[in-house]
Amino acid sequence: xxxxxxxxxxxxxxxxxxxxxxxxxxxxxxxxxxxxxxxxxxxxxxxxxxxxxxxxxxxxxxxxxxxxxxxxxxxxxxxxxxxxxxxxxxxxxxxxxxxxxxxxxxxxxx
Numbered sequence: 001x002x003x004x005x006x007x008x009x010x011x012x013x014x015x016x017x018x019x020x021x022x023x024x025x026x027x028x029x030x031x032x033x034x035x036x037x038x039x040x041x042x043x044x045x046x047x048x049x050x051x052x053x054x055x056x057x058x059x060x061x062x063x064x065x066x067x068x069x070x071x072x073x074x075x076x077x078x079x080x081x082x083x084x085x086x087x088x089x090x091x092x093x094x095x096x097x098x099x100x101x102x103x104x105x106x107x108x109x110x
Contacts, residue, residue: 028070048108052089055079064091065107066100075100 055062056079063076077093087102 024070048105051108051110052079052082056082060110063109064100064105065109067104067106072106 080090
C-alpha cells in the first residue's frame with residue numbers, strides 16, 4: 001500500500017462535512033498559534049491587567065473580545081475572580097458566570 005502524503009487533502013472518500021470541520025480545526029489551531037506568538041506590548045498587557053483588577057475590586061463593567069468557536073465574540077460584564085496560576089478568570093455576565101481562559105482574550109475595553 002502506498003504511503004499517503006498530505007493525508008487529509010488526498011482522501012477522496014472523506015465526507016464534505018468532515019473536510020469542513022478539519023479545515024475549521026486547522027484554521028483555529030493556526031489562529032491560536034498566531035495569538036500565542038503575537039507580541040502584545042507590555043503597555044497593553046499592563047492596561048489589561050489594570051482593567052481586570054479594577055473590575056474585580058469595584059465591580060466595574062468591562063467588555064472582553066474573545067476567540068470562541070473560531071470567531072470573535074464580545075462579552076460585557078465584570079470580573080468575579082482571577083486565577084493567575086492557571087490563566088483563567090471567572091466573568092460575571094447578565095446570563096451568569098462563565099470561565100474564560102486568558103489565552104483566548106483578544107482585547108479588553110472599559
